[in-house]
Amino acid sequence: MFNKVTIQEDQRGLLFHKGSYARYLLPETYTVWSVLGQTVAVVDAAKPLAVEGKALKGFLGDAALLQDVDVVDVADSELVLRYEDGKFAGVLTSGQYAFWNVMRANRFVRVDLGDPMLSDEVDAAIVPKLAGYVQGLEVQAHETGLLYYNHVLQRELGPGKYVFWRGPVKVEVRTTDLRQQQLDLLGQEMMTEDKITLRLNFVCQYRVTDALKVLQIRSMEDQLYVLLQLILREYVGTMKLDELLRVKEEIAAFVMSRLAEKQAGYGVEFVSAGVKDIILPGEIKDILNTVLYAEKKAQANLITRREETASTRSLLNTAKLMDENQTLYRLKELEFVEKICEKIGHISLTGGGNMLEQMNALFGKK
Incomplete structure (x- = not known):
């Protein structure tokens, strides 16, 4: 018994003899002798080469067939981007594939997952079609980013959006804010040289200059807080209260000079600093108010006596003139x-x- 099999122009045939691949059939009409165990698998030349129940490897020994297909082997550490006639057609994961090239032109772009950064070969327009294979990370305009692969620093990233392949390499971008920041030291109790306890409110502004150094310091803001606290204690503890109140404008200059010595080690630049408030205990405040009242009253009495003397002198001069x-x-x-x-x-x-x-x-x- 035999059958007639016609293969169209957009089709190709695979002849099997007793279940084993025999040869490649081009478009034409063939007589197939089923009595001899012959069968023909007609496949669509617009689709990947595949026959149900048959391994692809069994066809790849045919030189004639290999001229009309493109074979792609994808390793476990790779992805392959497939294009048909210049248009993106899909992503190939690990395995072996064969695509007919008789109906359209194939192009393949290999991706090494060991380097997660997308190469220039990958058109940004297809990124939305790669969902599940890529991850996006962003560095804001006021930030700088440090790129890590498996916790190993690679390079610094400027502001922008970045896309990385998902794979065996863990990708992480650690960002640092470059905007000017403020550190407030509020209600700090400090003792002067004459053993008077006061509370101090102090503020300073700084900005990051070395993002890598900042990320290497754990709880950097807490450490800056302690540094500022120690510098203020050092200054206040060597001065008496009266002297401290008299030169409180100089505290900021002293603190800034000491911070400038330390800033390189923290990867920051201190911009400004200043005293917001000096809060005295209630009894000390009452004493100072009493002293101030006495001083002002004495000044008022002195001014009154000075004016009375001037007035009397003026009257005397007037009397002398009128007498003459x-x-x-x-x-x-x-x-x-x-x-x-x-x-x-x-x-x-x-x-x-x-x-x-x-x-x-x-x-x-x-």
């Missing part, structure tokens, strides 16, 4: 009469004579 100059005396007298008249509603004159004579007698010189 009768015209000036008469003008001063008329000035006082004018002031008196401004406050008098009316003047009553009695006796004989006219009004001018009476006024002259009243205010005139005796």
Whole structure:
């Protein structure tokens, strides 16, 4: 018994004899003798070469067949990106594959998972189609990133979005904020040289200059806090309260000079520092207020006495001038009469004579 088998232009045939692969069949009509144990598998040339129940390796010894297929072996440490006629067609994981090249052109891009960074061969446009095979990490505009493979530092990354292959290598990006930051030291109790306990509020600003050094320091902000605390204790502990209050503006300069000596070891740069508040105990505050009140009262008394002395001296000088100059005396007298008249509603004159004579007698010189 025999059968006629026709293979179309977009198909290819695989002839088997008693279950074993015999040869490759091109598009044509063939007589297949089933009585002799012959069978034909007709496959779609637009799909990968595969026959159910048959291993691919059994076909790859045929030189004629190998001219029309592209065979790809993918290792466990690899991925292969497959393109058909220049368009992305899929991802191949570990294994062996064969694709017909008679209907379209195949292109393959190998990816070494030992290097997780996507190479320039991988078009960024296909990244969304690689979900499950890649992971995205981001460094913000105000940050710098350090790239680690299996906890081993590789290089520094600037701001941007990065895509890495998922695989045997663990990828990690540790970011550091480069913006100016503030460290507040609030309510710190410190003792002056004269054994007076006060509370100090202090603030300083800094920014990161060496991200690697910062990441190598555990709880860096806590360590900076302790460093600032020790420097302030060192300064306050060597000064008496009166002296400290008098030169409190100089505390910031001292602290900044000491911080500048230490900043390189922390990978930061200190920008500014300053005292916000010095809070005294209640009884000390009352004493200082009493002293301040006494000082201000003494100053007020001194100013009053100084003004009284100046006023008396001015009167004495005026008296001397009027004593030496009768015209000036008469003008001063008329000035006082004018002031008196401004406050008098009316003047009553009695006796004989006219009004001018009476006024002259009243205010005139005796």
